Amino acid sequence: MAIASAGFRELRLDRMSRNFGAHNALKEISLTVQRGEFIALLGPSGCGKSTALNCLAGLLSLSDGSIWLDDRRIDTLKPEERGFGMVFQNYALFPHMDVRRNVGFGLQMHGVSKSEIARRVDEALGVVRLGSQAAKLPGQLSGGQQQRVAIARAIAIEPPLVLMDEPLSNLDAKLRLEMRAEIRRIHRLLGSATIYVTHDQDEALSLADRIVVLRDGEVRQIGTPQELYRQPLHADVAEFMGFRNALRGNVVRREGRGIEVDCGFTAPLRGQAVDVAGDRIIVSIRPADLVPIPDGPINAEVTGLEYRGEAYYGTATGPAGQELYFRTDEPLAVGEAVRLGAPADRTLVYAAGNEG
Amino acid sequence: MAIASAGFRELRLDRMSRNFGAHNALKEISLTVQRGEFIALLGPSGCGKSTALNCLAGLLSLSDGSIWLDDRRIDTLKPEERGFGMVFQNYALFPHMDVRRNVGFGLQMHGVSKSEIARRVDEALGVVRLGSQAAKLPGQLSGGQQQRVAIARAIAIEPPLVLMDEPLSNLDAKLRLEMRAEIRRIHRLLGSATIYVTHDQDEALSLADRIVVLRDGEVRQIGTPQELYRQPLHADVAEFMGFRNALRGNVVRREGRGIEVDCGFTAPLRGQAVDVAGDRIIVSIRPADLVPIPDGPINAEVTGLEYRGEAYYGTATGPAGQELYFRTDEPLAVGEAVRLGAPADRTLVYAAGNEG
Amino acid sequence: MESALERLWRTLIWAFVVFFVVNVIAMISTVVVNSFGTRWLNSWLPAAFTFRWYAAAWKEFQLGDVLLVTFQIAGAVVLISALIGVPAAYALARRNFPGKPLVMLLFLLPLLVPPITFGVPLATVLYKVGLAGTMWGVIIANLVPTVPFTVILMIPFIEQIDPRVEAAARVFGAGTRRLFIHVLVPLLVPGILAATLLAMVRTVSMFELTFLTAGPTSQTLVVSLYYSVFAAGVRAGQSIDAMAVIYMLSTLIWLIVALRFVNPTQIVARVKKAPA
Amino acid sequence: MTAPPARRPTLADRGIDGVTLLVLPAALFVVLLFVYPFLYGLLLSFAPKEGGLLGNYTRFFSDPYMYGTIWLTLRLALPVTLLNIALSVPIAMQVRHMKHQRLLTTILVLPITLGTVLVAEGLLNYLGPQGWLNRTLILFGLIERPIRLVHNYWGVFISLVITGFPFTFLLTLSMISGIDPALEQAAATLGARARQRFRHIVLPLIVPGLAVTFCLAFVDAFSVFPSAVMLGAPAGETRVISFAAAQAAFEQYDYSYASAIAMIMAVVQFGFVGLVLTLRGLFYKGPAGGGKG
Amino acid sequence: EPVVINVIDVAGDLEVSGPALEKFQAEHPDLVSKFVFTQATAPELAGKLKAQQDAGRVDIDFVLTGNDALAAGMEQGLWMEILPKYADKFPNLKELYIPGAYLMQEMARGQAFVIDWYPSGPLLEYAPDRVKDVPNTPEALMAYCKANPGKFMYARPANSGPGRTFVMGLPYLLGDKDPKDPINGWDKTWAYLKELDSCIEYYTAGTTASMKELANGTRDIIATTTGWDINPRYLGIVPEEYKIGAFKNFTWVGDANYMAVPKGVSEAKLKVVLELMAYLLKPAQQAYMYDHGYMYPGPAIKGVTLDMAPKDSQETIAKFGRPEYASLIADNPTEAPLDAKPLVAMFDKWDREIGAAKMKK
């Protein structure tokens, strides 16, 4: 079987669209992925990430647009002809095969010899730390173990393009870090392209060369982890990237990219204008950047506090009823008044009404 | 129908055990949960968390031990007589019912009136932000949407004891935080007890009153989030709680709880003895606490670096080949020499050989 | 209260099962006992026992050959109908295409229309192409109802299989053929087992089409059996019973073999046995 | 970069692709070997020995002794089929959890191997006036004179249950076991008792399968023939329609009339089967699993 | 060149004539290399032959059949017309056959030959321990039946030789207008049967079942024929000591099996089959027809006596036969059974008016 993806240089999605009845799950997604690139697909639940992967894998047909591998159009190819590896969000393990056969399945289909299969399966099981469970059926595994089988199955075939749909969501923190390292290692080793869906920012930031943020089936932003982390282009992307505080206000003063805005606190906030058209704006600040400081411009009342290990994270209400999320090293009492502030370079300002 | 859990005061597990064939998935778990308490169950993949929940819910029979609600032994009761709510790790949504009917199912079973069902289903769907998907079948939902249906279904019946098995694993960061808040709100509102399995430390730390750490089917530690975060009792628990650096060495000097250990670096490390019997020890440090400092006692060579937004996290190798995980605000080049150090109160020391 | 009702219900079910099994076994036993009896009138058991009915039937109908032919024909029919029926059922279960109701009707008709109507013209066709009178003629004639039977029967089983598992197989390089071999067939085992067993039973018992298309050397057991029951003339009940017992054994073997090696419950249920 | 060609609806969009083609061998086979003989029979039914095109049909429907067979057959086939399904479902629900499930399954399925003749012979003996059953009942003083269970409606009924039950049972068991046990477990945690779990979870999920089972079992029962003759009263209360057709064909050698009767039979069956299959279309059909895994 | 002859038997006749066929092969290895025997039920034979002839490939060379399938074949023109074309091989049939057999030979209209024949019935069989005075007139039978409801039975005529012989014998006994016309000429018979029905519990589907009910004591008297009297007692289906009774002044309604050749048989085979048929009509072969009383007496031609029959055949008849048959056959007239059409009409009427009536009660 000629596998379409073997040795490709670039994968190009051209206005890829997919509808479910009247619902447009993907709207003209265009994206070019180079060989060796690691792309993270980020976006809120239900935004079309899995749909995009399924379209890429050939499991869903496109409603419109096309997919190209170099000069070859592949969206008409059957899944088995594309030769991609995939970790399904719901695992989709073969319930009748033991772990070993599940992992070896792809190799078997690609006509790899028995002994080679055994070797590579062992290797893949080692990677996901499942050597001892090799003889179990999927139904006898824990959720995380199943997920790891799904990962092992995808990497065992060493595919030129790997699609991973939240592959680590059911693993504990320690294992996640380990697996993350393994995934990166394998990605480098194979020189393959990886498209990785995750809801975990850390994962996206640490693994990806580029991050694609989807929302409602549309691409909202494509950029490097740094770009996305520091300078989301839209208020909604910012909110999604962890800028949980979204305060409405008006522009007071601008000086170049610097900006001063009034949100009804004791003093104007100073921030960086990312995309400010009119006067009405939204200020985005990460909870981690909003901390109690003696003369902070934001006066608020603490409404809740939770422990997060390295610090406490609290909620508070501003004078206009704004919900505020902040960080503090010392526990505060509920009801206590607090003054909060954030560094100007960590305070982003967007035009209101553009948040989608 | 008499529901066993209605108005209970305490739930007691007495040496609860469960075997799968020769494999002991749960080994004499004993635990008492007060009404209103929020318990997080933490542990590596495959350690028996889901098994424990299943045993509690009555879906698996015990191999040994017993479960008590106040003075009533309930491990012999059928699941439907216990009246616990449960979010399944794999959702277990009813594929033939639309979202609305899935969520309303429990209410229907409890004989709630039609109009009341409609009201509470709407409420639950609002909580999980799925109002617009109410008419879809589970098969037409995204992974995260399915997971939210599972949550809505469990909370709609407002059970006195809720069991949640990684209920947020497939949600994006923003939604997770929102759902987390909702779960806490509902927990308070119902005054119910919640047993919550998660692999996300943040979640466990922020939600739980007490955390139970399992490993290989055994309870390793029970404590408040603070206790577990700051002072895990065993090296393995520490490793699981994020003390990723585990360095072997020997005791040099002790003074009360303070201790100095030699791990082959340029200088001894200073830390806090948690559980040190002999001379051979393990030093545990969180990556976030291990940072480059000009005269840090740990000399190492950077082997990798990843971006994580608020900082970079790197890997390095120590002189004896130790793997080191550290944090840095500025990017470092691979191959660069670095000197790392950690505050003594964040450096924990355990007896070697006790790591399980 | 209600659990007492549940217990009652369960007891009722088991009582029925026992009742059913006991009566069926008793019924079979009467036939078996009679087939070995010399003469059985007005008493609990026959006067004496003998093998002569078997010996006579064996000789009269050359049962050795007939059994062999029967097995060959049933085997071929079952195999072929599974081979072409299961894929067709798969297409019907998984795809919606224009004209699908018509195709469904096409598969339903051979089950609805009694062989009386199409048996003779079918035999004529098969005689014309030179197949009737041979074993293949009988096999093909029997496939006419068994293929649609397999198709219709397999549809709900295929619908039960999660398409995501299939999707995974395809992504990992399995074309349709290997998808069947490695994934669908193993998952469909209970359905295929049921379909093939039932198709086999139907083939073995399909008197009309077999008779019409069989040549002197391709008659199956059922033709001999029906002959012994329905043909004119005197025949001892014991002799009929002996034939019936042989007939039963010829299919029973396969049932036992099949259920010995194949589990009629599906893998999901086997792995995750519900609470004890 | 060349502009991608505009997308025209492909065959695949309309559901025709490689997988659809899998239906072809079977469909071709049926078309080749069934359609012509069937049409031949159909035409034959419109060429009666006497009378016009519809002669056979008017003949059938103007003779209560003939059209009455439809009712007589339905009176047997419908209750038997429904009873078999009604028995199979609860029994399969119990059996699936059993330890020695295979043994019991084998025993319960065993009667499909018996064949009509053995069942008829066996019932004639076993239920006959001097059979073990009557003897036993008399021995225990439960009855005084043998009760009559053969050569009437009940004889045929019982034989249809014996041969039909294993059929429905085997199908039902395999179908029920295809449901992920986690679904029932989830229902249980939501307070559903066994009966409710069955009613709300298991039943809806096997309805499509039961519908097909019903159709196949009904068709089998509707065309009952040898046992209606041997165990019933073929001139009377078990004068089933296939018997009428056989009489026309083999006693009166009126193949045309026999074809017509057989066609009527097919139409009546199709009435029920078509209805059931249409209703089936209204139910959820799909994987019986509940999410991940 | 010896040929293979495919024989199909739809009348159970091989039981009787099989040895004679094998003897033919032994004596004529130049003609027949092998007989391949197939047994089948009668109704479907016509369909099978039709299918073969439509396709022009007949692989059945020789058919042994009762008059039902024979008539069906005749109606559809399946049989080769042997007479008059090959009349020279079968001269003087009228002289050859026993009169009763010849009546039936005529029904074959030259398309078949009677191979064996017996006068059949109507006869009654009864259990002597339970029945002291066996009825010997229809009226007596009616009286007996009414006095002992459920104790008399006959099987459904369409499916039972004894059943139909009983019914066909009644018009002669009751003096009906036209015993050959069941629809218009059997007024008394139908009235009688209807009345008789009131004391009959049910009609079994076949003879065997009625025999069994007699044997196990459920019934005391049933309808039978000579063959169904002797052979079942020989086989042990019915106790040896059971007896038969005959009506006074009854008329035998005979029965016979035929040999026929389907159209389309090749010339070479036809030659052999004609040879075979002629051979089987010779006394030496006809003596085999005594068999085990299966069609007692059996031979269709004149001048064949029991002492010519094989040894075990003689023994069986000696043990299970009945001396009174000789006089009964000699003293009572013989008639042919109903022709195919009226026979079917009779079955139909019986089913509708007698059989179906059972249901209404």
Ligand SMILES: Nc1ncnc2c1ncn2[C@@H]1O[C@H](COP(=O)(O)OP(=O)(O)OP(=O)(O)O)[C@@H](O)[C@H]1O
């Ligand atoms: N049916 C079974 N048969 C055999 N072993 C089983 C079965 N179910 C679970 N196990 C084993 O029991 C152990 C505990 O499983 P469990 O599902 O409780 O893990 P878990 O803590 O929930 O893990 P995860 O976080 O990965 O979901 C695992 O090692 C698993 O392989």
Ligand SMILES: Nc1ncnc2c1ncn2[C@@H]1O[C@H](COP(=O)(O)OP(=O)(O)OP(=O)(O)O)[C@@H](O)[C@H]1O
């Ligand atoms: N078969 C379907 N029919 C109708 N709508 C569907 C179907 N499959 C998916 N959808 C809808 O399409 C949207 C995108 O689904 P998709 O699975 O791609 O989301 P996702 O980004 O993967 O979300 P998650 O992070 O929750 O897995 C969702 O709103 C979903 O409800």
Ligand SMILES: [Mg+2]
């Ligand atoms: Mg998804």
Ligand SMILES: [Mg+2]
């Ligand atoms: Mg788990």
